[in-house]
Every structure is written in structure tokens, then in C-alpha cells.
Amino acid sequence: MSAQSTLLPADVPPSPSRQRAATRLLRKLAESPEAGVLIACVVVFVLIALNAPTYASIGNMQVMGRDLSQVGILAIGESLVILTGGIDLSVGALAGLAGILAAWFNVNKGVPAPVSILLAIAICAVVGLWHGTMVTRLKVPPFVITLVTFTVAQGLSLAITSGLPINGIDPLFSNLSSYYVDEIPVPALFFVGAAAVAWFVLERTYIGRQIYAVGGNKEAARLAGIPTGRRITSTYIASSVLAGVVGVLVIGRMNVADPSVGPGWELIAIAAAVIGGASLFGGEGRIVGIAAGAILLEFISNGLLALHISPYYQQVVQGSVLGVAILLDRVRARYFGRGRR
């Protein structure tokens, strides 16, 4: 078999392609959805800040930071699933259930707070494993299996609590949410941490590159020897675990476990992922863009309040932003030859 080594690629020097770096950068900006969202974030922030004096205040920024720990973290998890071409409709309801479970273990069962947090998150991990197994082994459409969980999780939250909030949770919960590091609220750091870890896994590990391959062309990835089932399942687990984290942070922030909180957030998470350049067909989208998508949505929804626009218009605006993002994405795909056409 030694003769085979002649077929292995020989070492070649990396090609020096620094030339015309400026033109390449410009073209890259036009081609990449991430750049567009980042620019939109800046523009929106500046425009609102000029018209609403309190908007750029530290206090308001802290509020936005905490909000991001909710929808933003969900969007990170959701985008992992979307990268494989799936969708996870359960994240909002599961976050709600995780909060209820953590509070219920802690208050009604007397479990110490750290243990009840871990328990709640472990249960979420099992739910994610269940999603992944159903999708990869029994070929249940992701939409369906996560819709089941959405319904059941929402119902369980109400059933456990009889619809009433759970009061008297351990101070650890609220401490998690109310501490600051140099004026930055801890939950916002969770968002940054989740985004950083997701970015690292996707961009700097072989597992991440395999996830992109699976999402881009599942059959090609399978025939190339990639364990597609395991990669897909791992994204569902990550999404559910992150939902659990969000649930714990939320009850800390409100200092009460409210069973009506959570459902509905999955749609904002999906919107953030799509705005950030994730393709619902899978294989496309980067964490930078997706995080920026979540930030943009937060800037807008908070900005509407700061501008004293009726909260009833919130969804109209969020939906319109999503519509514009999808339109721009298609236009870009058409004129710059990027993505699926």
C-alpha cells in the first residue's frame, strides 16, 4: 500500500492573494448578509438615539442587554437547528417550562437552587435528544415533532402551576440576573458567551464544519462519511439546553416563575436567525449575523417604546423587518450569485 502515498496531496505554498484586498473587501460586504445586518444595527441605533434621549442611556442599554439574554440566546440555539435545515418551534415554550420546573423543584420540592437549575436544564437536554432522535431516526418532520413539544411544554407549565405564578424562589435565581460586571448585566454576558461558544464550535471545530456540510447537502455529507444523524441531533440538544438556560434567567429576572411566559419567543428567535442571514433550507448563516439579527430586533422593539410608539405596533414592525430582510436576501442571492437560487 505504500505506493498509494503518491496520490496524497503534496505540499504547496499557500497562494499569496493579498492583492486587491480593498476591492475584495467591498465585494464581500455586498455579498455577505452579515455586513448588512451589522450596518442596519448601527443605523437603527443612531437614528433612534437621536430622537429619544433616554435610548442610549446606560440604564436602557442594560435593559436591552437583559432582553437579549432571552430572545438572543434562543436565537443562537434556534440557528444551529436551522443550519441543518430543521426548525425548532419548541424553544419558547420549553424555556417557559424550564423556568417553571426549576422554580417548582426549588420551592415545592425543596431542592437546592443549583441542583434544581441543573435538573431543569438536564430535562431540556433530554427533550432535545428526543427531538433529534425522532427527526433523524424516524424521519419525523422537525416542524411537527417540535410543535408537539411546544404544545405539551406550554400545557405542562400551566398544569404544574395550575396557572398561578410560583413565588418565593431562591435568591440565587435573581442574583444570576441582577448582578453586573462593570455595568454589564450578567444575563447579557450569557448571550455573549453563548454566541462566542456557538461561533467557536461552528467556525473553528471540525464538528461545526460538518454541521454546515450536513445542512448544505445532507446526502452529499452522508456519502462523504459524515455521521449526519449525530450532527443533527446535537443541534437539537444544544437548542433545547439553551432554552433551559433562558428559562432559568427569566425567572430570576422577574423573581417569580410565571407559567404564561415563553411561548411566542420562538418566532422572534426564528426571525432573528433569518434576518441574520440563516437560510431555512439549511447550510447557510453565520453566528455573527444571527447575533446581529437578534440585536437589531431588540434595538427596534425597545426603540419603539423609547419613541413612545404604541406597543400594539411592535409586531407589525418586527414582521416588516423580517419581510424586508427576506426580500433583501433573495435580491442578493439573485444578483450576487450567493446562496440557493
Added chain:
Amino acid sequence: MTMTVSDDTPGRAVTARLRGVHKSYGSVSVLDLPELDLHAGQVIGVVGENGAGKSTLMGTLAGSVDRDGGDIEIDGQPLVPGSTEAAGRLGVALVSQEFPLVGQLSVAENLLLGRRPRNSSKRYLVDRKAQHAEAAAMLAEIGLSASAIPVNREVRTLPVPARQMIEIAKAWGREPKLLILDEPTSSLGPVEAEMVLGLARQLAARGGTVLFIGHRLDEVLTVSDRILVLRNGLLVADLQPEEASEERLIREMVGGEIVHGKPTPPPPDSEVVLRVEGLTADGLGPVDLEVRTGEIVGVAGLMGSGRSRLIHTVAGAQPATGGTMWLGGKAYAPNSPGDGTAAGIALIPEDRKEQALVLFAPISANVTVSILRRISRGWLLGPRRQRDEARKITANVNVRMQSVEQLIGSLSGGNQQRAVFGRAFATDPRLLLLDEPTRGVDVGAKAEIYELIDRAAAAGMAVLVASSELEELLSICHRIAVMNNGRTVQIIDHDQATKERIMTAAAAANKPLPTNGAAA
């Protein structure tokens, strides 16, 4: 109606007039017909090898293939390119090999898809009674009784021959001027096949035109008033039934000359890399086969003979149901392509777009996809390292590109295929599995692919290559296994292999029909 009289068939009206019709995919020309008239009142047989342009000709007439240029007139009316609707309005009906039926709907609903029953008393509601009556009448038109195919049955519960007959009834019900039948009998038993041939004759007798694409030469000879032979997208013979014979048709199809290509030196007595005994899988087997180090073994066979299935089963992409495989002397029973890769197999699948590449991803991501784990340090894999590996891989197989960050979809077919070869080589496999390695690749690039295959064998890989192109197998393989109906029926050494011999083994009928052209 424009009456045009042509020299060879005096007195007959022209149903379809084709002028300068051509079509190519990338740089590969698949159809080029300067001038062709199809006359009324005739059954016109069309034969040719795989890839000769039969399906393209058919699709062009039926509007499912968008021609690159040229004019088509149906009964004097110009045919807008690429619209099945327009073709349908002009009286063209196509019965294809893939049946576009809605499995969940009943036979009657499928037969009346997109329209209402003619004699319906109801204006807005579904008139099931009228629907069933009309559907039964349509089936009766082509000679099927209500007991043969119940009109209220869901189509998906019916066997393939029944679905084929429904397709034919659907086309027949449109009262076409030009009926195109694409290998209509390949899925039928002898009785139904006779019925279909009878229908073709019947339509011709009524003054219609039938374009009959056949794979069984005996049938084509039996039914046709005129036979067209296509080769490499060109019309190479236009024969009257009395001048045609099976031998003549085969000669015209394969091009007369026997291509042996460059004779490759037989490998020295080398170790057996892959041994397959009694291997069975869905639609495959039993298969017995051996491939040695440095040996290129071809797999020939007609469409549906199990070529791809064999390749996929060995790769682990399709589960084996029986038999044993040994790889490098060890028992080998893969559960997934991952197992195959781990055991030292590299697969280059048939469909580059669907099975090999992520077209909208950069070259670097595509060529490293099989070795991501190996080139990473621990779990870590930086983009620079991935790009460097990609540069080595692409340089190794001479992919012409601007940069490895270019999207792979922007490369030509040949370049893409070379990249796929590079990816396979990078895994250092002992067995290389190839399924249609030169599909969608132009002639110049083909030679380069053959060189890559030779290189793989010279470097000590065992190569198993399935192909529908006989010239290809004849010019590169040391041995050729001929498959028929899922089984390897013959294994022919390079120096004894001829097109005729392979074709005869591959097409040996399982169901005998009269071969005499005059029998009908």
C-alpha cells in the same frame, strides 16, 4: 392545417417540423437536429444508447426541456420552447418513465386531474359519479376493464404496470396529435405491452403520430413505420422498417467502429482488496465480484440493472440484505457510508449536484468535507488550515480556479468532478468506487478524468467503476462485470470485451417476445 409534402413520405402531412433544434448542458451538446419532420399516420421508433439524446428530443417536443435554439412547428403552429402547457394545447402528449401521478388521489381523480367531468350535473361540487363514469370510459378506451384497474382505488396502492397504464390512458384521453411514449413497455408485462403497441398502431391508423422510444429493439421493429437512431445527440440513421434489423440498429447505435481505446496493462498478480460473495440488497443480487490492487473493474448494464445499487451497497450507503464482503482480507459489513470511509473506501457518486457537492459553499469546504476530522488538531480546525489543505487537494488534481474560497458551483462540470476526485484521493482510500464518473463532463475533461482513474490504479487503489457509457468502460477497465436485472451475468476481460458482447449480455431478455419484425 399546413399541408407539406416531403420527399421520402409522399402525400403525408407533417405533424411536427423541427428545424435547427439544439440543446446543450454546459459545453456538452446533447441534441443537435438540423432538420426533422415527423409525419402523420406513422409510428416512429426512436432508439439510441443512454445519453444519445432520446429523452432530450422527447422533452423538447413535450415542452419539459427548454431548447437552446431552433424552431418547432406542430401542425403548422409554432411551439413555444419550455412550456408543457403550450405543447399540450398544440396536441402533444407525453407518457414519461416517471409517472407524474398523485399517489394519494384515486385513479379517477388522477385521470381527470385539472379538469371537470364533461357530463356533470353539478356546477361547483365534486360529482364523484360522473368522475368515475368518465374515468372508467377513459380506461375502456385503451382496452382496460373496470375490474383491471378500479377507478376508486388510491393510485399509490397500485403496482407500477397499472400506473403506467393510467398514464397512457391520461395521454390518450387528451386525443393527442403527437403521442410520445418513453419506453412505455419497460415496466409492463407481455399482455399490457401488446396492448400499448396496439394503441400506438391504432393512433397512427387514425392519422395521428406516435413517437415510440424503445429499449427493446424487437418491439421497435415490430411497431414502427420509420426508425430514427440517435447517437451523441445526432440523428445518425433514418430507416424504413424493411432496411432495419436488430444487428443494423445496434451497429448504428454504437457507431459501427469498435472502440478499444488504449489498452491498459493488466495488473500484476496483486492482492484482492474487495471480495463480494452472494451480495444482495434491495433490487440487487446475488453478486459475486473481486477487485484487486491496481485493478480497474467496470460495471456495465442497462438502466435499472443494479449498477448504482452495487456501488452504493459496497459503499455502505444502501443496506445489504445478504451475502458477505471482505475488504483487505477482513470481513466488512457497513451500516453507513461512514463505516465505508473508515474502512478505506472513497465513493464518487453519480449526481454531483445532489450527492457530492454543496454548490453554494466554497471549494475549500467541499474538498475537505471527508477529511475534516483528520486535518483538525484535536477538535480544532481553523479556516487557514482548511484552506491550506484545500489548496493541496486541488493542486494535486489540477483544479482550475481563482481561489479555494470561490464557490464550487461556479466551476465547470469537469473541474467540479476533478475536485471530487481530489477529495476522494485525500482520504487515501484502498478502494475507489465510481458511479458515472464522467457524467455531465465535456469531451476534453473526460480524458483528464480517465487519467485520474489510471493514476488511482497505478498508485495501488482498487477501482470499481459503474458507467452507462460502454466506450468509457472499454477504454479504461481491466475487466467488465455486466449486470442484468440486479445480477452480474458475465465478467469479461479487457481483451475479449466488445460493445456487442456487453450489450448482448446486458439486454438478454427475461421475457421473450417475437423478434421477427413481420410478426405483428
